[in-house]
Each structure stands twice: as structure tokens, then as C-alpha cells.
Amino acid sequence: MSRFTRLFVIGAIAVMALVTLAVTAWRWEAYTQGGVFSDRKLMLNTFALVFLPLWLGLGAFATGWMLSRSNAALPLAPDTRRVGENSLVAAALLTAGVHLWTAAGAVLGEPPGREFGGRLVVAIAGVFFILNANFVAKTSPPPAWPDPGRWIRATLRTGWVGVAAGLVILATAIMAPLGSMGWIVIGATVVYGLASVLNHLGGRKTA
């Protein structure tokens, strides 16, 4: 992972951690005066504020592990590395934005423009999925990959699944009821993640 990407992600996680601490301090009274997780909204906000930087940290760790897996036999191609790093930076920006919005919700009692904001966040996530998946399909196999043809077909399949997942998320942002949006987004993300892993493993097989 490049120095810039690492610093960017660590910076985003640090900012989110500080915001979480500040919000917790701001709402301390609500937690301590009988409000400890009895208020569902407060509980969800706190969970999201702690969860988002952790989620980004785990994602960055997994991506960093993948990018640094440069054992002499299978170093990643430069464009694959570039797509991975750009995706990580975009994900950090998106997560930090959502985190700030959630933090504002925790402070004000309700996120600003709750429905519109929620739909906008989900729509941006959908566009991110589509762009990421579109370019994932264009990445090159590692120079010593056993079967480059299989890699090409596997990444293209992964890309199609990712674009479909992104379109589902985008449609969800526009049409689905607010309550069910989260589940649809999680479902689409899991499908894309599973397809990536399965296709990656399938692409490794020799002909």
C-alpha cells in the first residue's frame, strides 16, 4: 500500500475516532442519566459511530494484506494495485462523510435531512459499487498467474455482479422504504463480496 493511501486511511479513522469521542462526551448525560441504550435512536447512532471506523479499519487491513501479498511468485499487476488503492481512498472518504452525518444526528437528536440524507448516502454507495466493479473487470492478472484467460473471465464476472449489486443499491436508494434499505444494501454487499472471493479462487485454478 502506498504511503499516501495509508496516511489517508489512518487520518480518516483518527478523525472518526475523535468525532466519536466528542459525540460520546457531548451525549454523556443522556447515557448516564438512565439513557444508557434505552433510547433506540441513541443506541443505533452510537453503534454506527463506533462501527464505521472499525469497518474501514478492517477493510483497509484486508486490502493492505492483499496488496502486500507480493511473494515472488504472484506479485499483483500495477493496475490491480492502483484500483485497490483508489477504492480504499474513495471508501475512506465515503465512510468519513457518513460518519459525520451520523455524528450530527447523535448531537441534534435526528440526522439533518434524515430521509433525503439517508437515500443520498445509499445512492452514493451504489455509484461507488458500480464504478469500482466496472474497473475491477479491467485489471490485469499477476504476471505469474497460472491461467490469465481464467483471470480475465473471473474478474469480468465479478465486475458484472458488482455492477448489478450497485444498481440494486441505487434502485433501493430511490424506491425502497427507509426501514428496509439497510438490509438490501447489506445483502447486495455480501453478494458482491462472495462473488469476488469465489471468482478470485476460481480464477486461480489452472486450465
Added chain:
Amino acid sequence: MSRVFKALSDPTRRRILQLLRERPMSAGELAEHFPHAKATMSAHFAVLREADLIADERQGKSIIYRLRISVLEDALLGFAETFGIGFPAMTETPKEEGAK
């Protein structure tokens, strides 16, 4: 994007992309599937390379071409194939016919 449209508008270039979907191939291997002259094939490869639909890599004396296509470009390729955009391709060579 106009380079991509230009590249996909020709049936020979689309056939090259379909062949490269199976595996990376040398210029010579690809040329065997077409009745065109070497110079014509080189021109097709150049158009595809300019549109960033294929990548080339020199291996010894030969150039190996590899597919490098995004999902959107793949969708456009499928669309162009389905609606037969461009003139009919002369994709099968006498050599291939004989092999069958």
C-alpha cells in the same frame, strides 16, 4: 469513449475481443482466425489498443495481446454483437474450415 465506440463498431475487432476472452494470444495466433493481411490486422490491434480494450506485452519475438475490458465496454460489445453493428465479419479462415 468515442474511441471505444469506434473500436466496437467493426465486426473483426469484436471477434478479436471474443477470441481474447478465452486466453491471451499472440498477434500471429489471432491473425490465423482472419483472412486479412498482416497490415490490416495490425491496424485493428492499434485501434483496440488506443481504446484501451486490449493490452499488449512483448514476449521474446512475439507480442501477446490480452483482453482489458470493463463491464460497461463488455455491455457495449454485447449490444453491438446483438444488433450486428457494422458490416458482416469475415471471421473464419479457410484454415479453420479445413480443420473442422
